[in-house]
Amino acid sequence: MNKDISSELVDQVSAAKSTLQPLNIVGGGSKEFLGRVSEGQPLHMREHCGIVDYSPSELVMTARAGTPLVDLIDLLDQHHQMLAFEPPLYNGQATLGGTLATNSSGPSRPWRGAVRDSVLGIRLINGEGQHLRFGGVVMKNVAGYDLSRFQAGAMGSLGVITEVSFKVLPKPATEKTLTFELSQADAIQKLTQWQKQPKPISAAVWVDGVLSIRLSGAQRAVDGTSRQWGGELMDEKEATLFWESIREQTHRFFHDSRPLWRFSVKSSLAATGDDAMVDWGGAIRWVRREASLPNMVQQAIPMEGQVSLYRNGDREAEVFAPLPTPMKQLHQQIKRAMDPYGIFNPGRLYSWL
Amino acid sequence: MKDASDITLTKPQILVELGRVLPTNCIIEDEETLRPYECDGLSVYCEMPLVVVIPETVQQLQAVVRLCHQHAIPLVARGAGTGLCAGAMPHAQGVVVSLARFNRIIDIDEDARTARVQPGVRNLAISEAVGEFGLYYAPDPSSQIACTIGGNVAENSGGVHCLKYGLTVHNVLAFDMLTAEGDLVTIGHQGLDGAGFDLLALLIGSEGMLGIVTEITVKLLPRPEVAQVVMAAFDDVEKAANAVADIIGAGIIPGGLEMMDSHAIRAAEEYCHAGYPIDAEALLLCEIDGTLEEVQEHILRVENLFRQLGAIAVRTSNNEEERMLLWKGRKSAFPAVGRISPDYYCMDGTIPRSQLSNVLKRMNEMSEQYGLRVANVFHAGDGNLHPLILFDANVPGELEKTEEFGGKILELCVEVGGCITGEHGVGVEKLRQMHAQFNDEELSQFHRIKEAFDPKGILNPGKGIPVLKRCQEYRSIEAAK
Numbered sequence: 001m002n003k004d005i006s007s008e009l010v011d012q013v014s015a016a017k018s019t020l021q022p023l024n025i026v027g028g029g030s031k032e033f034l035g036r037v038s039e040g041q042p043l044h045m046r047e048h049c050g051i052v053d054y055s056p057s058e059l060v061m062t063a064r065a066g067t068p069l070v071d072l073i074d075l076l077d078q079h080h081q082m083l084a085f086e087p088p089l090y091n092g093q094a095t096l097g098g099t100l101a102t103n104s105s106g107p108s109r110p111w112r113g114a115v116r117d118s119v120l121g122i123r124l125i126n127g128e129g130q131h132l133r134f135g136g137v138v139m140k141n142v143a144g145y146d147l148s149r150f151q152a153g154a155m156g157s158l159g160v161i162t163e164v165s166f167k168v169l170p171k172p173a174t175e176k177t178l179t180f181e182l183s184q185a186d187a188i189q190k191l192t193q194w195q196k197q198p199k200p201i202s203a204a205v206w207v208d209g210v211l212s213i214r215l216s217g218a219q220r221a222v223d224g225t226s227r228q229w230g231g232e233l234m235d236e237k238e239a240t241l242f243w244e245s246i247r248e249q250t251h252r253f254f255h256d257s258r259p260l261w262r263f264s265v266k267s268s269l270a271a272t273g274d275d276a277m278v279d280w281g282g283a284i285r286w287v288r289r290e291a292s293l294p295n296m297v298q299q300a301i302p303m304e305g306q307v308s309l310y311r312n313g314d315r316e317a318e319v320f321a322p323l324p325t326p327m328k329q330l331h332q333q334i335k336r337a338m339d340p341y342g343i344f345n346p347g348r349l350y351s352w353l
Numbered sequence: 354m355k356d357a358s359d360i361t362l363t364k365p366q367i368l369v370e371l372g373r374v375l376p377t378n379c380i381i382e383d384e385e386t387l388r389p390y391e392c393d394g395l396s397v398y399c400e401m402p403l404v405v406v407i408p409e410t411v412q413q414l415q416a417v418v419r420l421c422h423q424h425a426i427p428l429v430a431r432g433a434g435t436g437l438c439a440g441a442m443p444h445a446q447g448v449v450v451s452l453a454r455f456n457r458i459i460d461i462d463e464d465a466r467t468a469r470v471q472p473g474v475r476n477l478a479i480s481e482a483v484g485e486f487g488l489y490y491a492p493d494p495s496s497q498i499a500c501t502i503g504g505n506v507a508e509n510s511g512g513v514h515c516l517k518y519g520l521t522v523h524n525v526l527a528f529d530m531l532t533a534e535g536d537l538v539t540i541g542h543q544g545l546d547g548a549g550f551d552l553l554a555l556l557i558g559s560e561g562m563l564g565i566v567t568e569i570t571v572k573l574l575p576r577p578e579v580a581q582v583v584m585a586a587f588d589d590v591e592k593a594a595n596a597v598a599d600i601i602g603a604g605i606i607p608g609g610l611e612m613m614d615s616h617a618i619r620a621a622e623e624y625c626h627a628g629y630p631i632d633a634e635a636l637l638l639c640e641i642d643g644t645l646e647e648v649q650e651h652i653l654r655v656e657n658l659f660r661q662l663g664a665i666a667v668r669t670s671n672n673e674e675e676r677m678l679l680w681k682g683r684k685s686a687f688p689a690v691g692r693i694s695p696d697y698y699c700m701d702g703t704i705p706r707s708q709l710s711n712v713l714k715r716m717n718e719m720s721e722q723y724g725l726r727v728a729n730v731f732h733a734g735d736g737n738l739h740p741l742i743l744f745d746a747n748v749p750g751e752l753e754k755t756e757e758f759g760g761k762i763l764e765l766c767v768e769v770g771g772c773i774t775g776e777h778g779v780g781v782e783k784l785r786q787m788h789a790q791f792n793d794e795e796l797s798q799f800h801r802i803k804e805a806f807d808p809k810g811i812l813n814p815g816k817g818i819p820v821l822k823r824c825q826e827y828r829s830i831e832a833a834k
Contacts, residue, residue, distance in 0.1 A: 145555060336805065
């Protein structure tokens with residue numbers, strides 16, 4: 001499907017501006033569980049879709065925000081290329097715009113970057129109903145403020161992303177997954193040592209007493225590292241399913257109705273309890289626990305990290321770590337600079353934004 | 354937005370106020386000592402500041418920012434002054450704050466692969482300090498011996514390795530920053546992402562117009578086991594451009610991929626005898642780094658590709674000495690060109706790689722039209738072009754002609770889908786070209802962002818984003834031509 005409904009979208013934003021009607025921006029609806037509950041009239045993005053440009057030798061693709069990621073991946077596959085950030089696809093429902101708005105990135109993130117690291121440029125409708133273009137289609141661009149990468153994680157609260165240009169990567173020639181039966185503490189120690197070495201790691205997860213490490217790259221590099229590090233080689237098909245279950249959060253660890261907390265920490269941080277899951281080579285610790293945000297924030301302080309309520313729990317209360325007063329003021333001023341009438345996804349990120 | 358016309362304090366009054374918050378040895382006010390601060394690396398733009406301050410502590414710096422905010426005094430932060438867009442050019446009624454004394458590496462966390470550094474630490478000094486752990490800081494702008502990490506944050510600096518390892522924005526985890534009001538805030542943290550807006554993405558590359566960084570946490574990478582460089586010479590620029598596309602298309606991401614045209618090849622070879630074939634029309638340097646096995650595998654493929662695509666010479670470094678020599682030519686291309694011309698003006702545009710031969714051809718046409726030679730060095734891997742326009746500033750009118758020619762090159766970059774600056778920044782220099790890349794609504798959006806951070810407009814005023822009235826003037830001048 002290939003359709004440009006940007007002029008309709010601009011009209012809808014302009015109408016919302018004149019009536020001060022809050023809008024709830026919806027792509028494939030796959031990430032409704034993220035952030036706070038947002039009231040507002042749905043602004044449907046799904047129809048605004050299609051790949052606008054793709055030049056494999058430039059490593060750059062441009063697509064409309066409503067394009068499902070699976071469509072991008074289908075085309076990239078034909079050229080042995082991939083999305084660097086390995087995003088969750090949520091049964092094919094996840095769209096490019098929503099993926100950027102939530103900065104939704106998979107297991108490869110520490111080594112290949114997040115969505116925000118791949119983004120080169122965007123088009124966006126601001127709160128004045130102006131359809132603007134920031135960044136571009138080239139790897140290096142320092143003209144003007146970077147309002148493209150800035151959309152990552154803003155949960156649509158700064159404008160309607162209509163188009164995204166991003167860098168893609170060649171697929172690695174080969175992949176292997178090694179597993180090691182280890183306690184969490186030993187796994188983190190090993191990860192810390194191994195990540196100091198220039199080896200082709202592309203994912204590292206510890207769950208249920210097993211550390212799984214994925215190696216990606218040139219055949220001989222992967223083989224050499226795998227011989228050096230040992231461990232048990234996971235069957236190829238099993239490995240694909242395993243990493244998919246981490247990326248899509250369908251692994252049995254996530255089959256749980258308790259609040260799911262996401263601690264973003266430095267990768268070498270000590271073990272956080274055997275009921276946690278360690279992802280991103282140590283930089284993410286998933287914890288399932290009945291607790292309040294203030295309570296978990298207290299726990300995150302000695303960890304020098306930040307915690308958010310990722311899934312389940314009370315989504316009418318705050319779900320992201322609180323910000324100090326000057327930061328809160330900056331957020332409010334920036335929000336006003338891009339969305340002066342407060343119509344885009346109000347309250348989705350913070351109740352006061 | 355306010356500007357210099359709102360300033361109410363006189364120089365003696367400002368000195369009295371600064372004297373209350375800073376020791377005397379941190380304040381420079383006499384003309385002779387102020388002189389070195391009149392420009393950055395782009396010396397065609399000069400302005401004498403009222404005062405230069407060199408604070409020693411964050412508290413002193415904070416007091417200066419608060420003072421400037423209170424009295425609406427323009428404040429220009431400065432690192433090593435190696436920038437190439439007049440981004441650190443002083444304001445005639447303002448204060449320059451040099452961050453030279455913030456030059457400490459505060460902490461190295463080997464296990465987390467991070468370093469906490471002050472903004473005045475030199476880029477290369479970070480890699481030198483962490484070398485013993487087998488780590489390094491990846492972005493390596495050509496000025497890395499002298500430029501500071503604070504300046505790198507302001508400009509989102511790149512370097513020859515950024516196709517593979519990214520820009521400053523990809524390699525900074527967190528920083529502390531003073532807002533225009535003088536509040537000290539922490540942006541980012543030890544983890545890979547955080548709550549709220551991604552202010553790191555917005556602030557890195559904002560040219561000192563939104564805040565002043567006081568401490569930076571950078572990501573460190575394990576140093577690759579081995580790096581080798583393949584040099585390939587071509588008798589035709591288009592063949593070289595195709596070779597770049599084919600390497601990328603073959604799924605190889607080189608650590609660095611650089612191109613030089615015939616002017617640059619000859620100048621560099623005469624300057625440092627790297628062994629470049631001087632009859633070549635284009636030269637590629639392709640560096641492959643990684644594990645020993647990966648490098649061996651990819652080097653073979655790259656050599657074969659170059660030969661298949663008609664390279665007239667292919668040479669691969671067999672040891673560090675040979676690798677350094679092959680790079681030496683490229684790295685000294687600017688001074689080398691400096692020897693064949695009284696002056697040169699370095700431009701910085703980015704284009705899609707597929708447009709390379711088209712852009713070089715049109716640049717040659719313009720070169721004839723303006724009667725000025727151009728030498729080209731090109732970060733071919735990421736499409737960042739550095740045309741060096743050769744001129745003689747002693748010939749009346751030649752600098753103006755050079756600037757006009759340079760402006761046309763940047764507009765050409767935008768026309769083919771690129772941008773006016775890949776890594777040097779807009780500063781004062783490229784204000785005129787901003788209207789080629791952005792329309793009035795987009796520029797207004799930038800101004801509103803600026804106001805959100807700096808309502809009084811004290812931080813590096815007059816840089817980066819043109820005032821809209823000027824844009825309309827430029828557009829009508831262009832239209833009238």
